[in-house]
Amino acid sequence: MTLRQSKSDILFDRLRRDILTLELPPGMVLRLPALSERYAIGLTPLRECLNRLAVEQLVVPEHNKGFRVTPLTRADLLDLERSRDAVEGAMLAHSVSQADDAWEAGVIGAYQHLSQTPVPSVIHEDDALAQWTRRHLAFHQALVAGARSPWMARFAGQLRDQLGRYHRFIQSGLRDLTQTAPSLATKAAAVSAAGMALEPHRALYQAALDHDPAAALAAFRHHTGLSIAAFEELSTLMPAHSPFAKTLGPQSEHSRMTGYNPADEGAQMSFAKDMSYTDYLSLDPILGRRTANRTPMMRCCSSSSTRRPSCGCVCACTSFPLPGPIWPKAISPPR
Secondary structure (H helix, E strand, O other): OOOOOOOOHHHHHHHHHHHHOOOOOOOOOOOOHHHHHHHHHOHHHHHHHHHHHOOOOEEEEEHHHHHHHHOHHHHHHHHHHHHHHHHHHHHHHHHHHOHEEEHHHHHHHHHHHHHOOOOOOOOOOHHHHHHHHHHHHHHHHOOOOOOOOOOHHHHHHHHHHHHHHHHHHHHHHHHHHHHHOHHEEEEHHHHHHHHOOOOHHHHHHHHHHOOOHHHHHHHHHHHHHHHHHHHHHHHHHHHOOOHHHHHHHOOOOOHHOOOOHHHHHHHHHHHOOOHHHHHHHHOHHHHHHHOOOOOHHHHHHHOOOOOOOOOOOOOOOOOOOOOOOOOOOOOOOOO
């Protein structure tokens, strides 16, 4: 039996979709009377939905002013990329280390669909871009489908949705260039396409089928690094007066207001780049606990054995603790 959605839930889904698709643009002031008229609903359920969206950081409350769609910023984009690297990377390593036939079949099928989809031009091919985006998402979801953590899956979904706003904003900026600077638009589109290339996905696919968590994690981090590199190159290409540069460029207004320094950004980005595979897995952000002494954890976890190390810490073959006494009694280990 399928439960019918309440009017509040329907409104929440509509508002959320309109924010994620930029129908309600970043930074837009959300005035309750105007929203009530637009969505044909009363003020009380509208406030309830906006408060729910604030929890997801899709809107921000403003004192005595209501709400505003959460603005896009360069620092936020890079923070989202780092967070995706940590969460999805841990899920990937766990999936690969726990690989079974069903998971492998899902990865093979998703990769075949993606590999048969040409990388589209972000400035001309709307339908082709939509298809590539769906298949790209399906491939990444298949890779992490073996991770047994609903919380991490939820975090990964939220990160994907937030990053989707940035991707759509960047694609919109590239399309605007076709009217103002056609030759520059072509070059920028080529940079964007390079970040969508099949080769990094092929490396991910091969490492997954080889059941090699360390290689899969290295391939994933290389893949996310290419995305960041493409964004950085686009930042240098976009005209200073463009919405892209004003919002996401190194000298954007928000960066100046917050004292943003590109050198600080480089130091922050090294957080993920400089971590070893075992460093990465020692984060274990959701389940179990870390040992008090990090040094023996790293020494014991240098082994690729699937057996529990003598110190009882997290084994290097998985991003989750192995079942046993390190688990709090109130929490059951994943099966």
